[in-house]
Amino acid sequence: MTVKHATFTLERVYPVAPERVFAAWSDPAAKAGWITAPGGGHSLDFRVGGREVISGPADGKRLVFEARYEDIAENERIVYAGTLSADDVLATVSVTTILLEAAEGGTRLTVIEQGTFLDGHEEPSWREQGTGDWLDALGKALSAV
Template sequence: MTDRTPTDHTSTDHTVTHATFTIERAYAASPARVFAAWSDPAAKASWFAGPEPAHELDFRVGGREVNRGRQPDGTLMTFESVYHDIVADVRVVYGSTLHAGETLMTASLTTVEFEPDGEGTRLVLTEQGSFLDGQEKPEWREQGTGAWLGALGEYLTRTGAPTR
């Protein structure tokens, strides 16, 4: 366990914005194939991680995922998740935090569902977040999440499963 200095609450600009969003995507690949792209460390790193190879994935209940990258100003961004529930080819539930340096920006709970849709998959991702002190906005998170679900579609296409 890491010791962390408590947040300084002497300032009056501490706020919390709560938000929930749901994004749906259809992929022309089976739920097992889409789930595998999510759960295999090499596959996920190829569509989820940034250009720096700073992605770790221990995909099991209680396991963690860490994705690190730098902002243009050099600030280290760390997205860290802990897996709470995994049902192969059906759903994944995880809690996440996003830090900019040592500053906690968000804490969230995400559920990803992999539903059969004809011969393909309908992926439904629902995130419930606490966005702290205006460091990140819910619409930014939703846009970024949509972008990496698009990258998942590109990965599936590149590796032999077209998206629709």
């Protein structure tokens, strides 16, 4: 039995207003468009106390990420607590903060994630890479609109 703790911070600047970036996180259809992998599922109840579930296949396993929204400040901040399971085995428990700030020419988005990684089912570097991939997909979705 092993436990790893890790924190990472990622930043992106998108050439759109904070309201557009916030809408891409808060609107279920918009978010499904950039966060759902092929063959995956997504549900979103975006409110304090609301839940989000993202599921899909990865490396022959079924991954399920479940989050509960703890704090939402419109166009500024989103905080959620989440778990990631692989084939119904708990891999990670995390707290994530999304910060949106007006920046020259758009929005600076900062993600701070604090995670507890259990028994080698997920590594901090994997989570950081996956989150970065999501942020890149968000950027593509924002530029396509």
